[in-house]
Amino acid sequence: MISDLELLKVLLDNTNNAIKSAYLLFAPKDQIQSLDNYYRIAVTENRIQELSTPKHTVFLIDPSAETICEAEDSYIYNTVIKSANANYSGIGYVDFYNESGSYIEWTVSAPYEGTAILNFRYVNGSTDNRPMEIEVNGNVLGILDFNTTGDWTTLKSQTITADLNKGTNTIRVTSKATDGSPNIDYLGITMVRSTPYIYGDLNGDKLVNSIDFALLKIYLLGYSKEFPYEYGIKSADLNRNGEVDSIDFAILRSFLLGIIKAIPVGAT
Known part of the structure; x- marks a missing residue:
């Protein structure tokens, strides 16, 4: 000590x-x-x-309850950690300088690919709403207004849903105003559902079989430009590299022959 x-x-x-x-x-x-x-x-x-x-924390998301990710344990830029105002959790909260571009970035690990509710716990004692840009894994989800809370000790929540990858994800909140931003206490993350599709199920019948194999072959040969299922492209990307190609075809073939036991590649 x-x-x-x-x-x-x-x-x-x-x-x-x-x-x-x-x-x-x-x-x-x-x-x-x-x-x-x-x-x-x-x-x-x-x-x-x-x-x-x-050294900032990598937060492990609990699939069955809200995971609290303290702002002071994240990576922060052009901000400061304070504890002057009451009612915060952890050892403090993050206060932004009056400068656009300041940000907090959390690194989290999700137990599976799926949708999550991001709950930003904050305080804004000013009379103005303060906009913040929300970004997940480099993709901007939008701008959220963090409404006034009336004083600097009353905390409220602002939420948005986001799709998270299995494993490591980054979540960033960035100031978009030059006249101040809210103080951020923590980010709460709640997983609400897993991936809404089954890898290898290209027609949406909840099965992975020879029909899906035939659909993938037809697609790769250029006879069809899409699958008969809204998640067909995503469920056909069996190595999760963002493309549907001959490698995915080989993976599906190996799975149907029993050579590999699980898809997508890397699943358990």
Whole structure:
């Protein structure tokens, strides 16, 4: 346990006494276990440029309950971790600077591919709605207005649904205003359903058999431009590389012959 650590260490330039870099620690000292828990802030020309955690958490999503992903344990850019206002969870919340482009990015691991509810717990004590861009795995889902909560201690939720991949996903919320953003306490993630299709089922009959094999062959030969099922393209992508090709044909053949036991490739 570190007991005598200063909460603020500023490195001064010996020539002009200007701040060149700083390290800020926002967690209470009795919660600090190691240097890996420090939050770092870079200061250039007396202006804060970036704040991030040296090691951010990969959150494992519970398939049966909401998973709480604290904002202070994520990767953060041009933001600051604070604990001045009450009612936050964890050790604090993330406060955005008045600058468009500041963001929080969570890295999460989903137990399966499917749809999730993203619940952003926030506070906005200003009188204005504050827009934030929501991005999942590099794809922008849209802009959400984080409405006023009346003060800086009353928390509310803003939600959006998103499709998550099995395994690692990134979820980013980015400020789109220059006059302030909401304070973010945490991101809650609830898986609501698994993939709405069965890999290899190209006609939607819930079976994977020789009919699907024939449909895939016809598609690859160019006799058909689509499958008789709205999820046909996705369910035919058996190696999940974004394309339907001869490799998927070989995988389906091997599955039907019993050479491989599960599809898509990598499933258990």
